[in-house]
Amino acid sequence: MAPIHNLTAPLIRKLESLGRLFPDERESIQAMPLKQKKVADGEEIAREGDEPTECCLLIDGFLQRHSTLSTGERQMLSIHVAGDIPDLQGLHLRTMDHTLSSIGSSTIALISHADMLAVLRKSPRLVSLFWRDSLIDAAVARAWIKVLGRHVAHDRFAHLLCEIFVRLEVVGLTKENSCALPLTQTQLGEALGMSDVHVNRTLQKLRSEGLVDFKNRRLTILDWEGLKAAAEFDPAYLNLREPITIP
Amino acid sequence: MAPIHNLTAPLIRKLESLGRLFPDERESIQAMPLKQKKVADGEEIAREGDEPTECCLLIDGFLQRHSTLSTGERQMLSIHVAGDIPDLQGLHLRTMDHTLSSIGSSTIALISHADMLAVLRKSPRLVSLFWRDSLIDAAVARAWIKVLGRHVAHDRFAHLLCEIFVRLEVVGLTKENSCALPLTQTQLGEALGMSDVHVNRTLQKLRSEGLVDFKNRRLTILDWEGLKAAAEFDPAYLNLREPITIP
DNA sequence: CGCCTATTTGATCTGATTCAAACAATGTGG
């Protein structure tokens, strides 16, 4: 029986959403040496250009990937929730092409690449699961490309909120129709590729349309169907169901 | 000795750019059953919503991923060159989240998932290589997010041209400082998230600045340093060098 | 040649940025 506070719980849950986990596979994951760590708001876990030797399992809180332009402007590249390993790519790519940092304060667990590889060597099925996870990560990136390329600010914003809400729902981090979302409007702008001023005005529009509410770092969905429609949100790309059975 | 016309040549070259290939691994790849196929301009190889049972190795030409909005507008999600397997994710994700189609006429080879999985089962090192390949695919998507989110049209265009030129250079498809680029200005707009009219005007700017020329479906780089600077292009995300040694 | 598609140009309109300032909330130390 796994202890309630086992740090791997979010990861186990995530992997089980990706495909079936056999008992021995679960055990080898639970047995991985973890270095638990608290990270403060804005703290950087890995920097663009780094050559990491461990990866970061998010236990609690939110992380972001971002990259900085020569002007100092930032573009957020993804948002991560409990169970994610946002720098898993470090196993096979030497150099970080972006920075990984905390949104609000978070709890992470560091896993050395060596330990991770040792677990993967023993189980080709786990390799497939983690590979599948990184393919979904890529699908999410493609969805962002579509939204950034073709949606107006209002619908882009709606899409981001849809995605975050669904991803939090999957890991049981929503309450009724609301969830934590500790991003400032400036950070939302960094994710959506727009100015903070315009984030504010767009948010007011979304509120006045009765689609969402957002205050005290908490998002409440007031009209899910309306929000989905504005965003043209189709959660298929998140691959929440129907994992391919791994033989 | 591999025959000159072996269809797997571009794939072998690509895998060798990702890491060392052992002779038996190369042989098992060369032995994979391939269905060669010509695809015409605009022809769709796999559609959003499909559940493919084979994947597509690009032998010659260009492919694109794209997705269509409710308005009928398209957003291109990636561009692929010889050696790429743009729907490799189908091995682990059931449903296509985008459409894969040809830019100009291309030659592809279809590989059944079953054959692919059989090869991978025999070699964990090949799994790592293909996994690495899909991680680079994701890194490219992140680079597009950054560019779409924060660069003005001019620099966005410059970035796309930089990326394509470098990727073609890697697979030996450039001549001096020029390469084939059979995209219409409308298609460039679909890639860059901008109108075809604005593509045209931006291209004129790039020409008048002496950075590039582009006519007859052929791109010529006239000032690489200037183009790179405008785009803030850093090819690190393409992971062209320094693959991590797979034990 | 004539058809179709791609490129180019001009004029107008609009979504979004920028700059600036006010206002609200949060936190810190004395």
Next chain:
DNA sequence: CCACATTGTTTGAATCAGATCAAATAGGCG
């Protein structure tokens, strides 16, 4: 517990990058 600093949100006005609409020109190619 208040004074003050800091950070985040909101509002207004001016400006601009890029979209849209419309039409002309230029290339391919059967």
